Amino acid sequence: MPKKPYELFYWPGIPGRGEYVRLALEEAGAPYVDVAREREGGMEEMTALLEGEGTQHPSFAPPFLRDGRVVVGQVAAILFYLGPRLGLAPKSESGALWTHQIELTISDLVAEAHDVHHPVGVGLYYEDQKKEALRRAEEFRTARIPKFLDYFESILAANGATEAKPRLVGKSLTYADISLFHTVDGLKYAFPKATGRLLKSRPLVASLHETVKKRPRIKAYLESERRQPFNESDIFRHYPELDK
Amino acid sequence: MPKKPYELFYWPGIPGRGEYVRLALEEAGAPYVDVAREREGGMEEMTALLEGEGTQHPSFAPPFLRDGRVVVGQVAAILFYLGPRLGLAPKSESGALWTHQIELTISDLVAEAHDVHHPVGVGLYYEDQKKEALRRAEEFRTARIPKFLDYFESILAANGATEAKPRLVGKSLTYADISLFHTVDGLKYAFPKATGRLLKSRPLVASLHETVKKRPRIKAYLESERRQPFNESDIFRHYPELDK
Incomplete structure (x- = not known):
């Protein structure tokens, strides 16, 4: 069945x-x-x-x-x-836990990306906290994104990842790779200037993003109607004034 | 050995x-x-x-x-x-996962409690974002703490918890109970007025806090020198102007 x-x-x-x-x-x-x-x-x-x-x-x-x-x-x-x-996680307890720990760190980055446009509270509109968002965005672009990307770059390197085969855990694709792809995708959407600049010196993260995007099933999905585009009601929002 | x-x-x-x-x-x-x-x-x-x-x-x-x-x-x-x-989690996959899910929700509340005094960014002092903190604290006290406490109260009730034996998962103490105790403890420290008021209508959460606090080993620990007091360099900070 x-x-x-x-x-x-x-x-x-x-x-x-x-x-x-x-x-x-x-x-x-x-x-x-x-x-x-x-x-x-x-x-x-x-x-x-x-x-x-x-x-x-x-x-x-x-x-x-x-x-x-x-x-x-x-x-x-x-x-x-x-x-x-x-089939998207290692079978050993230690490997499964490490993959999960990376995912939790990605979740932290995602929460911070959200809070950039909602620093004062989720119950208010962006327009009502724009001034605060401008201040928070600066720190996010100049300190937080780099710190997170450096972390992911370093654990990719420590895992023996190459630009041809960038994997966070072991040699096979895991859900953490897919989640990092999507998070970088969201950052590129929301902060194209800052993220583009930062990715230049993080080649493993950059190539993870590129290679996951081209995987046949991911590619087919991204081109399908099932995929909903990023937009300004979402976590990753493109407000040009918040990017530099 | x-x-x-x-x-x-x-x-x-x-x-x-x-x-x-x-x-x-x-x-x-x-x-x-x-x-x-x-x-x-x-x-x-x-x-x-x-x-x-x-x-x-x-x-x-x-x-x-x-x-x-x-x-x-x-x-x-x-x-x-x-x-x-x-011995602080159920052995079944489903029970372990549910305990973990509750813990992750507690983590979300903890992150929000931190952001109240650092809405604009972790790299700035509280004093440099006090005005924004006042705005964020209001939403946290009036909307977010109640929403989280209601959630915990409802899953306690659904688990058949009583004020004499308030447990989030099954009949035995789990790390989620301990984490909720500590989070309520932190909220009581940081926002004594708001939290005290809110706990009156969440009797299961309130009694979970009280009963975990009195467990012999927890009590001994809290009275020991190993326990560091809450303070204003921490997640839960008591700034009287943020409480009402």
Whole structure:
């Protein structure tokens, strides 16, 4: 009997944090339903699960994944669960944990990228905190992005990665590689000048981004209608005044 | 042969994120060394490991834990590793994952608690972003703390928790209970008025805080010199102007 499709629950209209899960599923060619986008009544189903109806494990926020009786939320936890099932994580405890640790560090970078345009609070519009965003963006561009990229560059190097085969963990592709690809993609969208400049001296991160993007299933997905473009309701937002 | 002590690496002088790991080790009565505080040359050892000397798995930032050949960073990943070893997590995959997911949600709350006093950037002093902090604190007190506490209250209730025995997962104490205790403790320190008021209508979270605090090993630890007090160089800071 073929496997029942995974069910991904996330807000429609933005790639958002759901994209990290989508990309792993797409790379693996795993069957899944993007419930709130694709299923009649999907939004109501998502809301009910968030309120703890029909699950003992409600998530604080989307994305979350349902796989039969398992419901799991938090991007890093979802990928930790999916990793071995999709062949996108090492099998050893130590390797799985290291991949997960890298993913958690990527999550920290993603949270900071979001806070650049919402420094004062998630409940306010960007326009109401633009002055603060300008200050925060400067630090993000000049200190935080470089610090994170340097870290990823150094662990790629320590893993023996080459520009031809840049891998964060071992010799095979993991979900951490895919997540770093997407995060760099988001940074290039939001801060094209700063990110373009910074990537020049981080060749392994740059080539990880380029090579993951060209993988056949990722490429097909990015060109499909399933892929939602980055936009200014999302984590990675392009406000030209925040880039230099 | 007795187990070699765990080695915890974290900045001295603040409880910080290291405290989540310390409290789990203390509750379990596990032997550990707080390297940067207790060992001659411990700070240099920590710095070297952060720079990837002597480990293939350097962390982006402290805390990290060394257990023989394993080095693991990121609080939630450290606790995921320690959980089954300390008897502070369920053994089933699903239970372990759920405990971890709750921990990750606690981590999100902790990050937001930090950002209240550093909305514009980690590289600036509080005094240089006080006006922005006042705005962010209002949303944190009136929207974010309540939303997180409501979530924890609801999953406690769904788990059949009672005020006499408030547990987030199953019937036994997990590291998530300990982490929620410490986070509430931090919120009570930083925002005593707001937190005190909010806890009145979240009796399960309130009693989790009270009962974990009284556990014999936790109590002994909190009264010992190993416990560093909350202070204004830390995540949870008491600035009276940010509380109401």
